Amino acid sequence: MKPELQSWLTEKRHELHQVPEVSGEERGTAASISNLLQACGPDAVLTGIGGHGVAAIYDSGRPGPTIGIRCELDGLPIQEISSARYASQYPGKGHLCGHDGHMAMVLGVAFVLGDNRPTMGRVVLIFQPAEETGQGAIAYRADPKFSDISPDYMFSLHNLPGLELGAVELCSGPANCASRGMRVVLAGKTSHAAAPKDGLSPAGALAELMPALAALGQGGVLDADYALTTVTHARLGEATFGVAPGIAEIWVTLRTVSDTRMTSLIRDAEQIVTANAQAHGLGVKITYDDVFEACTNSDDAVQIVSEACRLRDVPCKLVPTPQRFSEDFGQFGKDAKTAMFWLGAGRDHPQLHNPDYDFPDALIPIGTDIFLAAIEQTLMA
Structure with a gap:
């Protein structure tokens, strides 16, 4: 040049x-x-x-x-x-x-x-x-x-x-790996912080989901079975001392070598989330962002x-x-x-x-x- x-x-x-x-x-x-x-x-x-x-x-x-x-x-x-x-x-x-x-x-x-x-x-x-x-x-x-x-x-x-x-x-x-951002919203019911039993807190569900989703994909060798799940963000309730939480949110990045493996990873992650929400009596919504094939x-x-x-x-x-x-x-x-x-x-x-x-x-x-x-x-x- x-x-x-x-x-x-x-x-x-x-x-x-x-x-x-x-x-x-x-x-x-x-x-x-x-x-x-x-x-x-x-x-x-x-x-x-x-x-x-x-x-x-x-x-x-x-x-x-x-x-x-x-x-x-x-x-x-x-x-x-x-x-x-x-x-x-x-x-x-x-x-x-x-x-x-x-x-x-x-x-x-x-x-x-x-x-x-x-x-x-x-x-x-x-x-x-x-x-x-x-x-x-x-x-x-x-x-x-x-x-x-x-x-x-x-x-x-x-x-x-x-x-x-x-x-x-x-x-x-x-x-380059496939990846996508999985956004999970857990919905319960708020209550006064002095009476948490009158609400439905997603705190326990969130605490269980974070390690469960992280354990789903451990990374390792970049072969056909490679899967990595990374918890990137979590939120519980509002920034206040007077309200027991009624909502929680967790963001997880899913990563695989192939689109086929991504399909199975999504299935497994959604099953964990759905079972967790049902066990705690919570509503749940799952959406995806930043989707890369x-x-x-x-x-x-x-x-x-x-x-x-x-x-x-x-x-x-x-x-x-x-x-x-x-x-x-x-x-x-x-x-x-x-x-x-x-x-x-x-x-x-x-x-x-x-x-x-x-x-x-x-x-x-x-x-x-x-x-x-x-x-x-x-x-x-």
Whole structure:
């Protein structure tokens, strides 16, 4: 990558970093991306896809496959701790997962394609909203505009703290775990704190459920039977001394390698909750949020990424197990051959979603070049 392009992309990354918008609220980010893409010579820029999603299309005008390159628009509702001159200007919000860096990489692809168009087929650069909630890819695919994109291959990356800076890992088959947030509400009846026997407190039920649900999935080896249940939040009654509680709430994250195992884990968790509520005479309501299906890589797409790394002299290792964290990129595997790969952010780099996390700018040219090499393999005669 030419130094002037790397400098420009770094500057744009810093600008995006200062104005993070959380899932579903990426209007300003999408507008900035659309404006930047217009200067990169695409044949078309589509906006408002699945919310605030954007797509830039580079069409050779000749038959061939459509290659999709995807990145994310959204930040996180976390207060950033940073002394950087480009730190977040929005209190309580930050680009603490690196999506600003992912956008910069795909902008780099757009800039290069403006002068070096594919000689067959099409490239579609996808800027997707709401990845952090698991809703963005679902909405993007459901949008009628997506039928005009219809990719044959889709590629995406995520930076990965703990992995050597600039190194790549990827795997065939399961790439990211399925997960979902289970919200349980137990309903009893309040009473005066001086007469708790005249109410129906869910305190005992909550105390039993927390360890029971935590024990349901202990993690361990990332194989087909892997299951992890994590209690993330619990609430009992109201913050008062005068009222015996009548309601309780518990949030649990369920995590598995496969969607099939997730189905059985949900069944088991719901049975425990239902039996507990009945034993205590309580009403119960179960709902789900942040639903992520498993992300599975295609062997063909993995081979393309592996060869792209070889062509660009990027260290690349095929690994046998997926990442524990979830990714809604798996939704695109319903339409295309997909590959999600991980680009090392440094062995001692702050973890994703940490308040002091910041995307390493040194990764921008590496990620851009891998994407370009993947495109060159398939669309450049």
